Amino acid sequence: MRALVLLRLAARSLGRNLRRSVLTAAAMVLGLALLIFSRALSDGGHEQWIESAVRMGTGHVAVQAPLHLETGRLEHRLDSSAVARVVGALDALPNHDAVRTWTARMSVDGLASSAASAVPVRIEGVDPLREASFSDVGSKLQEGRYLESGDRLHAFVGVELARRLELDVGNRFVLTAQSAAGDVEGQLVRVAGTFRTGVAELDEGLVHVPIETARSWLGTPGAATTVAVLLDTSLDTERVESQLAAALDDDDGIRVMGWREAAPDLDSAVRIDDYGDYIFHIVLFAIVALAILNSVLISVLGRRREFGILQAMGLTGAQTGIVVFLEGLLLTAASGVLGVVVGFLFTWGLFRDGLDFSALMTSDMSFSGSVIDPVVVPFFQPRQLVVSAWSIVIIGTVASLYPALRASRLDPAEAMKFEQ
Amino acid sequence: MTDLSVRTEDVWKIYPQEPEPVEAVRGITLEIESGDFVAMAGPSGCGKTTLLNMIGGLTDATRGRIWVGDHEMTRMSPKERARLRLDHIGFVFQAYNLLPVLSALENAEFTLLLRGVPAAERRRRVHALFDEIGLEGLADRRPGRLSGGQQQRVAVARAVVGEPALVLADEPTANLDSAASASLLDTMERLNREHGTTFVFATHDPRVMDRARRLIRLVDGRIESDERDAPVRPGETHAPATSTG
Numbered sequence: 001m002r003a004l005v006l007l008r009l010a011a012r013s014l015g016r017n018l019r020r021s022v023l024t025a026a027a028m029v030l031g032l033a034l035l036i037f038s039r040a041l042s043d044g045g046h047e048q049w050i051e052s053a054v055r056m057g058t059g060h061v062a063v064q065a066p067l068h069l070e071t072g073r074l075e076h077r078l079d080s081s082a083v084a085r086v087v088g089a090l091d092a093l094p095n096h097d098a099v100r101t102w103t104a105r106m107s108v109d110g111l112a113s114s115a116a117s118a119v120p121v122r123i124e125g126v127d128p129l130r131e132a133s134f135s136d137v138g139s140k141l142q143e144g145r146y147l148e149s150g151d152r153l154h155a156f157v158g159v160e161l162a163r164r165l166e167l168d169v170g171n172r173f174v175l176t177a178q179s180a181a182g183d184v185e186g187q188l189v190r191v192a193g194t195f196r197t198g199v200a201e202l203d204e205g206l207v208h209v210p211i212e213t214a215r216s217w218l219g220t221p222g223a224a225t226t227v228a229v230l231l232d233t234s235l236d237t238e239r240v241e242s243q244l245a246a247a248l249d250d251d252d253g254i255r256v257m258g259w260r261e262a263a264p265d266l267d268s269a270v271r272i273d274d275y276g277d278y279i280f281h282i283v284l285f286a287i288v289a290l291a292i293l294n295s296v297l298i299s300v301l302g303r304r305r306e307f308g309i310l311q312a313m314g315l316t317g318a319q320t321g322i323v324v325f326l327e328g329l330l331l332t333a334a335s336g337v338l339g340v341v342v343g344f345l346f347t348w349g350l351f352r353d354g355l356d357f358s359a360l361m362t363s364d365m366s367f368s369g370s371v372i373d374p375v376v377v378p379f380f381q382p383r384q385l386v387v388s389a390w391s392i393v394i395i396g397t398v399a400s401l402y403p404a405l406r407a408s409r410l411d412p413a414e415a416m417k418f419e420q
Numbered sequence: 421m422t423d424l425s426v427r428t429e430d431v432w433k434i435y436p437q438e439p440e441p442v443e444a445v446r447g448i449t450l451e452i453e454s455g456d457f458v459a460m461a462g463p464s465g466c467g468k469t470t471l472l473n474m475i476g477g478l479t480d481a482t483r484g485r486i487w488v489g490d491h492e493m494t495r496m497s498p499k500e501r502a503r504l505r506l507d508h509i510g511f512v513f514q515a516y517n518l519l520p521v522l523s524a525l526e527n528a529e530f531t532l533l534l535r536g537v538p539a540a541e542r543r544r545r546v547h548a549l550f551d552e553i554g555l556e557g558l559a560d561r562r563p564g565r566l567s568g569g570q571q572q573r574v575a576v577a578r579a580v581v582g583e584p585a586l587v588l589a590d591e592p593t594a595n596l597d598s599a600a601s602a603s604l605l606d607t608m609e610r611l612n613r614e615h616g617t618t619f620v621f622a623t624h625d626p627r628v629m630d631r632a633r634r635l636i637r638l639v640d641g642r643i644e645s646d647e648r649d650a651p652v653r654p655g656e657t658h659a660p661a662t663s664t665g
Contacts, residue, residue: 313530412478
C-alpha cells in the first residue's frame, strides 16, 4: 500500500514539474536514440566488413584439418572422406536455413610465371558454380569471364597480377606449387578473365582455378583445404559452429572454426572498432548521467520544504528518499522505452538503405582482405537494443541514488524553513 | 482516541553556530494535559517553534527529555518518531505546507493513505470533515487554486482527519485575515471540544491567545509565565478565555 502511495507521489511530482521532467527525459531519449543509431551503424559496418571478408576468405564458419590455419600446408588437408562427411553434416544441420551456401576450396601458396616475370601468389582451387555465389571475386570482373563449370585449364587472376606478368585474356602462364607428394609441380593455365577488388593483396596475388584441376595437379583427389560456410548473418556463427562440430562428433581430424578464430585479423579489427564505440558510449552515458543527476538534484534541493512536510506527516527519511528514487526510476524507464522507439524509427526510417560515407573516403579503403563499403546499412541486434535500453535505465537509476540519499537525510524541521 | 499528554523535562536546544552557539530553548520543563488547548506565545526567536518541533519529533533536543504519552520522544529513532507522528500527531504550519502535487482532498487524506485506510473510508471521512469546516465543493482543487484561509483549513483537515490525540499548530493564523482566523479557531475549538484533541499552538497572535485555555509565555528560550484554565473534555462546552495579556 505504502509503495503505491510513494509511487503515486513520485509520478505526481514528475507531472507537476512537467518542463523539468520533459527536458530530463529528452536528454535520455536523445542519448539512447543516438546510442541505438550509433550502435546500429557500427554493427551494420561490422556486418559488412565480416560479410565481405568471409566471402573472400574462410566463410562465417570454416572447416579445415587441424593445423592448416597455422601452417597453410597441403599436408594438413581434409581428405575426400572428410569432405564428404562435412558436406553430409552441413546438409543435416537442424537450422539449415541459416546456411546460405558453402564451398570447398583447395588453397596453396605458389608461384605464377610468365615470359615477363614470376610472382608469388595464393592459388585457390574452387568449384566455379559454388564460388560464384559465395565470393565477390566473380562480380569484380574487369575483362574476360569468371570460371565456368567444365573449365579445366583456366585461371581467373587479379588485374595487377596480369599487369605484372604482362598477360591478357587468353594468354597462358605457369602455376608452380609443392604437391601433396612433396614435389614441386607446374601447371599450365590460360587466363579466362581478370578482376579488380580494390584490395591490393588480392589484385596482385590471387588466382582462382577449377578445384578439379588443382586436385589433379597437386595429387589430392577429392580433398579440400577448407570447406567455407556462408551464413545469413554473423550472429548465427556460434550456433552453427557448435552444431556442425557436434554433427561431426568432434572428429579429431576435422576442425570447425568460427570466423573470429579463422580470421583473427578481422576479429581484431572488429574488436578494436568496438572498443572505440564503447569509449564513445561511456562518454555519452556520462553526459546523460550528469543531466539526470543535475535535474533530479536541483529538484530535490528545490523541494526541501515538500520533503519536510512529508516527514512531518509520517513518512520516514528512507521513504522520502524512495519517492525521489522512484521519480528517477519512472523517468528513466519511460525514457528508455521511448528512446528505443525513437532510436529505432530514426535509424530505420531514415537510413534503412544505408548511410553513404563515400564523401569522407578519398579512395578504396580495405583491411583484412576486404574492401570497406562506403554505404553502411544499419544492423539492429535485438540484444543490443535491450542492452542499450537497460544501460540508460541503469545510468538513470544510479544517477538518482545520490539525490535520493540527500532527500532521505533532510532534517524535516530545517527543510520546512526553506522557501519554495 | 489515545490519551496523549506532553511532558518535557529540562529541555534544551542549542544550535552550534559561530561565533557562539545559539541557545534557542533553555531548560524548559512543562506538562500539557491531554485534551488541553494551549498557546505558547512570545516574540520571534523566543523558541516556541523549536519547542513545538521537538515535541513533534521533527528536531532533536540537545539535552533533556520529552514524553508524548508513554513515548519518550528523545529516545526514539527517526523511524519510530515518524510512526508516532503518523498515528498520533497532527501538524498545522504557518505557511499551510500543503503538498502542491495533490488536490485538497488528497492532501487531507494523506495520513489516512499512509496508514492504509481503505479509499472509500478515507473519502467518507474527508468529505464529512470538509463539510464540517466549510470546504465542501473544493475537494478536487489543487492548493494553488485555494485562498489562504481555505488552504489553512485543508491543512487543519489533514492534521485532524486521522483523529490524532495531539495537534501541534505553528502560527496557524499568521497569514489569515480576522474572519478566516476566527473561523479556523472555531473549527479547532470544536474539534478539541467534541473529539478531545489536544491542541498546542506556537503563536504571537492575540486572537489565538484569547482562545487558549492555557497560555505559556516564552522569552529567550525560557518560560516566563504559565497561566492555566481547566482543560475542556469531550462533550464539554467552553467559555471564551480571558486574555492573559
